Amino acid sequence: MKKLIAILSIATLLIANSTFAKDSKSISNQKVMDTFNEEFVGASDVTWYTSDSKDSYVARFTIKETKVTAHFDKHGNLLATSRYISDSDLPLPVITRLMNRYPNENIRNIVEYTVSGQVSYVITLENTTQWKVVKAHPGGALSIMQKLRKA
Structure with a gap:
């Protein structure tokens, strides 16, 4: 069972990586960056991912010692967040x-x-x-x- 969970986790990671290309510490979409900086003051270790079409953006970061993932559309709208609690x-x-x-x-x-x-x-x-x-x-x-x- 632990192997199954590990395999499912790896598969999810591979799918996420193939859907979104890593785009380093910042992105060129200023609307998304402005929303991110407004919503997540104090975020650190930020890594950005973008879809090939640049229609959606994902930021993975740490805030107050918590790992957070935030999803944005190309217009800078925050669509969803997730975090382990x-x-x-x-x-x-x-x-x-x-x-x-x-x-x-x-x-x-x-x-x-x-x-x-x-x-x-x-x-x-x-x-x-x-x-x-x-x-x-x-x-x-x-x-x-x-x-x-x-x-």
Whole structure:
């Protein structure tokens, strides 16, 4: 199972790298740069990626010791962000519902997604026989996105 997760992670990275070309520390689209500098003051270790058509831009960076990914369109609009968070960063309704619904599961990782101002969380849970990928909303609503049986 760990091999499967590693393979899926590598495949995702390869697909992302083939879709977006690395464009170093800055880009020529001033609208995107202005939005980035306004939204993410204090960002460091910024790496930019662009689509071949220069229609979309992705910035990967660190802010307040957190790794963040931000997606922009060519007009400088911030489309979405994602970041890894810890369980202590989850809203109380989410962590409470997770503990009640999945008492024998361990949280392996949590990714917080923000799209058009709407926040959601993708949480990977593990027990002795399987992995579960659960989507959560700040109010506590949970839905299973995927289940993987351990080999």
